[in-house]
Every structure is written in C-alpha cells, then in structure tokens.
Amino acid sequence: MAGLASDYDMSALGELRTLGQKKIAGGSKEKKENKAAYLFLLPWFLGLSVITGGPMLASLYLSLTKYNLLQPPEFIGLGNFARMLTDERLHNSLGVTFTYVFVSVPIQLAMGLALAVLLNRGLRGLSFYRSVFYLPSLLGSSVAIAVLWKQVFGTNGLMNDFLGLFGIAGHGWISDPATALSTLITLNVWTFGAPMIIFLAGLRQVPAMYLEAAKVDGASRWQTFVKITLPLLSPIIFFNLVLQIIHAFQSFTQAFIISGGNGGPADSTLFYTLYLYNRGFANFDMGYASAMAWFLLVIIGVFTAINFWASKYWVFYDD
Amino acid sequence: MTDTQIRVLGTSDNERTASDLPTPRRSRSRYPRRPSWVRPFLKHLLLLGTGLLMLYPVLWLVVSSLRPTDEIFRNPGLVIGSFEISNYTDGWTTLSHPFSMFLLNSTLVVLGCIVGNLVSCSMAAYAFARLKFSGKKWWFVIMLTTIMLPIHVIIVPQYILFSQLGWVNTFIPLILPKVLATDAFFVFLMVQFIRGIPRELDEAARLDGCGHPRIFAQVILPLMTPALATTAIFTFIWTWNDFFSQLLYLTKPEMYTVPLALRAFMDATSSTSWGPLFAMSVVSLIPIFLIFLFGQRFLIAGISTTGGK
Numbered sequence: 237m238a239g240l241a242s243d244y245d246m247s248a249l250g251e252l253r254t255l256g257q258k259k260i261a262g263g264s265k266e267k268k269e270n271k272a273a274y275l276f277l278l279p280w281f282l283g284l285s286v287i288t289g290g291p292m293l294a295s296l297y298l299s300l301t302k303y304n305l306l307q308p309p310e311f312i313g314l315g316n317f318a319r320m321l322t323d324e325r326l327h328n329s330l331g332v333t334f335t336y337v338f339v340s341v342p343i344q345l346a347m348g349l350a351l352a353v354l355l356n357r358g359l360r361g362l363s364f365y366r367s368v369f370y371l372p373s374l375l376g377s378s379v380a381i382a383v384l385w386k387q388v389f390g391t392n393g394l395m396n397d398f399l400g401l402f403g404i405a406g407h408g409w410i411s412d413p414a415t416a417l418s419t420l421i422t423l424n425v426w427t428f429g430a431p432m433i434i435f436l437a438g439l440r441q442v443p444a445m446y447l448e449a450a451k452v453d454g455a456s457r458w459q460t461f462v463k464i465t466l467p468l469l470s471p472i473i474f475f476n477l478v479l480q481i482i483h484a485f486q487s488f489t490q491a492f493i494i495s496g497g498n499g500g501p502a503d504s505t506l507f508y509t510l511y512l513y514n515r516g517f518a519n520f521d522m523g524y525a526s527a528m529a530w531f532l533l534v535i536i537g538v539f540t541a542i543n544f545w546a547s548k549y550w551v552f553y554d555d
Numbered sequence: 556m557t558d559t560q561i562r563v564l565g566t567s568d569n570e571r572t573a574s575d576l577p578t579p580r581r582s583r584s585r586y587p588r589r590p591s592w593v594r595p596f597l598k599h600l601l602l603l604g605t606g607l608l609m610l611y612p613v614l615w616l617v618v619s620s621l622r623p624t625d626e627i628f629r630n631p632g633l634v635i636g637s638f639e640i641s642n643y644t645d646g647w648t649t650l651s652h653p654f655s656m657f658l659l660n661s662t663l664v665v666l667g668c669i670v671g672n673l674v675s676c677s678m679a680a681y682a683f684a685r686l687k688f689s690g691k692k693w694w695f696v697i698m699l700t701t702i703m704l705p706i707h708v709i710i711v712p713q714y715i716l717f718s719q720l721g722w723v724n725t726f727i728p729l730i731l732p733k734v735l736a737t738d739a740f741f742v743f744l745m746v747q748f749i750r751g752i753p754r755e756l757d758e759a760a761r762l763d764g765c766g767h768p769r770i771f772a773q774v775i776l777p778l779m780t781p782a783l784a785t786t787a788i789f790t791f792i793w794t795w796n797d798f799f800s801q802l803l804y805l806t807k808p809e810m811y812t813v814p815l816a817l818r819a820f821m822d823a824t825s826s827t828s829w830g831p832l833f834a835m836s837v838v839s840l841i842p843i844f845l846i847f848l849f850g851q852r853f854l855i856a857g858i859s860t861t862g863g864k
Contacts, residue, residue, distance in 0.1 A: 266687065272767040273688035280679040280698070280742070283735025287713065288701055294712035305715065351605070354598060361599070367851060368606040374847055374854075375613065378796045379814040380836035383821060384616045387627075387829065394615060397631035426609065430858055437859035486705050489798040493818060512707055517803060522711050529707040536705060 299527035304520045316527035326528070328503050329511040332417060336507065337484040340424035345476055348428040349469075352435035353461065366436070370429035381423070382493035386410060389419040410494060413504035420505060423490055431476045438472035439465070467552040474551045478543050485536050488513070508532060613840075620837045624830035639830060643838070646831030650819060651808050654835055657816035660805075661795060664729050664812055668794045669787050671733030672741055676786060677779070679736045680745030681771045685757065701739045706799065714803055728804040729797075733790070741786045744857065748782035749775060785857035788850040792843055813839045 274281070299316055301309035320326055351369055355362055375381050388394040389409035396406035409415045442465055450460040488509045491499060498514070499506025512532070516525025611633075619627045623639050647654045682688065683695055717728040736742060752775065760770045776783075798814045805815055817839060820832055847854070 269686050269767075270688045273682045273686035273691075276678045276682035276686065276767070276771070277688075277694070278678075279675040279734065280682075280736040283675070283732065283737040284697070284701070286716075287732045287735055287737045288704065288709055291709035291712035291716065292704075294715075295708055298711060305718075351602075354602060359595070359598065359602075365602050365606060366855070367847075368610060370851075370855070371844075371847060372609055372613075374792055374843055375840060377798075378840065378843070379798055379817045380616075380839045381613075383817060383832060383836050384612055386821075387833075388612050392628040394612060394631050433855055433858050482703055482705075486707070489796075489814075492798070492802075493821070496822070509707060513799075516711055517714075522715070526711050529705070529711065532705055533708045536703070540703065 295526040295529055298523050299530050301523045303522040305522060306520075309523065312523070316524050317531075319524065320527060320531065325503060325506065325511060326508075329499070329506045329508045332499075332504065332506055333485065333508040336417060336421060336424070336487065337481055340421040341477070341480045341484050343421075344425045344428045344480060345431055345473065347425060348431035348476070349435050349473070351428070352432045352439055353465070355432075355436060356439045366433065369432055373427040373429040376423060376427035377489055379489065379493055382490045385419060385423055385490070386494050389422075411501055413502040416495070416501055416504045420487075420490055420494065424484060424487070431480060434472060434476055435469070438469050442468045470551045471553060474543070474547045478540055481539055481543070482536055485509075485532065485539075616833055617837055620830065620833040622830065624828060627829050627833065642830040642834035645828075646820075646835040646838075649828070649831055649835075650811075650816060650823070652811070654816065654838065656809065657811050657813045658838075660726075660810060661812040661814075664726050664801075665791055665794045667726060667730035668733040669790045671730055672736075672738055672786055672790045673783055675734055675736035676738060676741040677745055677776065677783065678771070679742045680749055681767075681775055683742065684746045684749035685754075685770075685775070686767065698739050698742055701737070702743060710800075710803070717804065723804055724807045724810050725804075726810075729794075729800060738790070741789070744785065745779065745782050748779050752778050781853060781856065784850065785853040788846055788853050789857060791846055795842060 298309060300311060300313060302312050302315070303309035351365075355365055359365075391406060391408040391411065393409070395409060400406065407415065409419050446464050446468070447460060450464055455463070486509055487507055491505045491507045491510050492513075495501075495505045495510075497510075499510045508528070509532070512525050512528045515521045515528065614633055615631070618633050618635055619630075620642055621635055621638050621640070622630065622642075623637065624642075626636075650657075679698075683691070683698070713728070717723060722728050732738075756774050756778070757770050760774050765773070796814065798818075801812050801815055802818075805811060808819070811819065817832075817835060820835060
C-alpha cells in the first residue's frame, strides 16, 4: 500500500503542477472540471463528513466524557484514559488480542506462502487447489463457521474424535481457558487462502530469467527460494503482513459467537474489540468505549508504522 | 529459458565440442535421481491431504446437518446413513419467524449495499482517476487512510446519530454508508482499474462533444465491468457475513438477518438441537458458496491486485 500511495503522491504532484500552469493560461475548462469532480465526489464527501470523519472527531470528544446515552455527556478530561491504566480486564484483553495477532498472523502467512510456492510451479490442477484453499477465507468470518467451530472443539467434538484415533484423550478445548484462544487462532490460520492468492500473484511476477540463471549456476531449489524468490517477494510479504495484522486486531465475530458474547471462559477469549463492545453497548459506557476505540486506533497506527519502519531493513524493492 | 531448452542447448553443445565440456545435467547429479513422477506425486499427495484436512469440518457440517442430533456427536465420519430432512424443516421454523424472513432481510441489506457501493464508489473513482481538481492529492491520501480505519473509532457516535434519527431497526444504518462511498477499498480498486483504461478513449468521446457524465456512463463504466463485478461479489460476501454492525442496529427479531438469526438460534436452543442449527448454518453458507463457484474469477482478480480479506 505504501508503494502505491507514494507512487500516487508523485503523479498527483505532477498533476497539481500542470494544473497550476494551465491556470495562468486562464482556465474556465479547469473550473468546469473542478466542478464536475466535486459533483462526482459528492457522495464520498458526504460519507467522509457524516459517516467517517465527523463521527471520528465526535468519538475523540466523547473519549473525554462520561456518557451513558441518557444524560448529556459530562466532560471528565483524561479520566477515561486514567481508568484504562488500572482496568485489569482491559489489560487482559490487550494480552489476549496481542497473543491472537502475533501468533495467528505469522502462521497464517507462512502457510499461505508455503502453499503458494507449492502451487506455483506449473502444477496440474492449480485452479482446483486454489479454490479448495481459498474457500475457507470466504467462509471464515461467518457466524455459521463459528457455530461449527464451537462443535468441532467442544468436549464431544470432531477434534477429540480425531485425536481419539491416535489414542489421545479428549479435552474441552473451548471450555478450558488455557486452550480457548488457540481454537480462535486455528480459525484465523484456516483462512490462509486470501494471502496465498496474493502470494501466487506475486510469485508470477518473479522473472523466470533469475530462476533459470540460479539453476544454471547449480543452486538448489532451497537456495533459489531463499536467495532469489524470497527477496523479490518481500514487498508482497510486507503488504500481507500489514493487512493481516490490521485485520486481526479488529477480529470480533468469532470470539463473540464462541464465547457467547462475554469473552469467556475466564476472559480468555476477550478480544479488545469484544470488551469495547461490552463496555459501550452492553454497559452503555460510551465515553469509555470511545477512549478504548481511540487507543485501538493508536495501537494499529503504531504497529503499522513499526512495520513500515522495519520494512526498510528487510523489504527489497527491485527498482 | 525453459528446462527443455537448456537440455537442447546442452546436447547440441555435446555434438559440436569435446565431450569433457560440462553439460547442465551435471549440476544436478549430486542429487539422487528419482523417477520424474515422484516429486509431482508427493506434491499432489501433500496438497490433497492439506485440502481435505481444511475442508473436512465443512464437509462434515453438511453431512451432519442430515443426521439426527444424537448421531452428530457420535459420528465423525462422512458416510450418510439417513437423510434427516426434518433438521431443515424444524430449523426453518424454530425461531419466532421463519428462516425465509431472515434470508429475505439479508438479501435486502446485501442488495442495497451492492447498489450503493457500485454507484458511489465508481463515481468517486472516476473523479480520482480522471479529473483534475483542487486538493486532489490530499483527498486521495485521506481516502487511502480510511481503508485502514477500524470501524470502532466511528461506531459510537455513528450509533448515537442513527439512533437519534430513529433508524435503529431499519436497514438504513447498514446501507447508507455504502451509498456514501465509505468502503474506500472499492474506490481504490476502481481507481486502479480506470487508470488502466486508455485515455484516448476519453479524449475521443470529448472531441465528439461528450461531457464528464456521459464519458463516465458511456465510456468508462462499460469498460470497467470486471472491477464492478469484483466489487459486487466482495460486497455480497462481506455484507452477508457481517455481524458487528447488524448486531448493533438490528434488535427486533423481525429485522434479523441470517447471522443474527443463527446467533439467536444458538442462544435460544439447548444442545439437543444441533441438527437444526447445523441445517440452518448450511443454508446460510449456500449463497456464499454459489457466489464463490460462479464469481471466483473476479474474486481472485480482485485480491490479486489489491489484497482483500
């Protein structure tokens, strides 16, 4: 995304410059185009002010208030943020969310990459396999699959039947606080098909010339992968990483369904977003929920920034 | 240069020059030679195994939805002994309203969102891709940033606004944001697509006296059908699966969409009715599966270029 944005920056600057030059020539045409552009953008501008930007600023204000929807908001300064510092459940939910994000995303991406590499080399039945691996990505966020997961990892579920084949004793995966989160991590890993497809598209961009050259020089498949494919693919890995981390931080549905809405057992699946929902819309603690939302925005922003900063050291741009 | 080409060059070298010249074959000789079918065979075995492991729970869900509930927990296999259609008929009527009503509600929301996204996002994309206007660069950067924006930072005031307008328990809060192009992901996807359309076509239309509305409607829109299809399909899937905003805005059972109905189903019933619950879960997944089957081409093109979920 960064590459795209900066590419655009440059072309936009160019466009702005020519726009300035033409203006000197006297531009009724530009004025007309300006007007047309704003008309085309009218829905988007309305959305930006009423649906996105306006509410964003409003929630920044609400984060400084105590508000339960019935009485008018009462300004309490940084009170909500101070409360967050001592809120044990909030700290726990941060831990749960971080574990979820930083365990499931790397595994998910590694699986996606491994299968993309396996599928890449002119294999028969590529489109069949691609479909099989991609389908779970479409189903993964549905309530139906969460319902299924609840059965699969339940005490009498499919998972225990499977383990029983190897003589391993059953376990209540979802009812045990120690393992409940791992069922959600499994579910996220299960959706590796979407990053896999992006990897496949990226692998197709790797010039065959380089791979042939490595082959002629006697490099093994593994060496070729590590020294040539991986560096050339690093922008795509980076793109997937940013995207999936942002996405995973906002996970909600699966934890809600599997825990019955409360993040149990013993808050072990209490995602940050789930806690936010419970504060705001079950306890009508709207000020606190807004403060939490802004803190989430900061967390996501910081991790995205770290990603961009670190990318300088491991992402290789071939231009 | 392909594998066979190298080999051909190698042999022709051998014919022309002394036999002690290294041939490309030799570089591979430190690996034990295996019959050529072994590697692909192992690959297919691995891929089929992984695929089966991944899809097994879903296949099992479908099979189990046709079994009596007490068998669901005893039979991990995929062989169907009985066709328990009653799971479907019972599940259809378990809640206070028939399941067809929830399907209809979901369909209405999905259609509204698709139309909204197609119209508003394509308009915005046309402006960003083709028109010059003041502050374009900054607006574009803002548009890109909103792709990353978590819905949580806007949901509280948005909920307050919509509830004060009396729109809770209507579909407006779900559809209006799409009509106002807030799914910036699709704007971006369409901008990328329009940039690939040759500008000469616009110019030709302009010389023929077309204004921007006509260029947009008669030149650009017909050419960007693939991007529109991708948008429609993704909007379908994301809206059909969406739970968070529907949970907030739809609280009356007669307004429930499919995900909310499933959740209510799960809460309302005891563990004895897994059969009907599974049956309705299958029903809820069928539209996604059909879309996947017929729209796969556009889905894959869509995420390959921009990276969807």
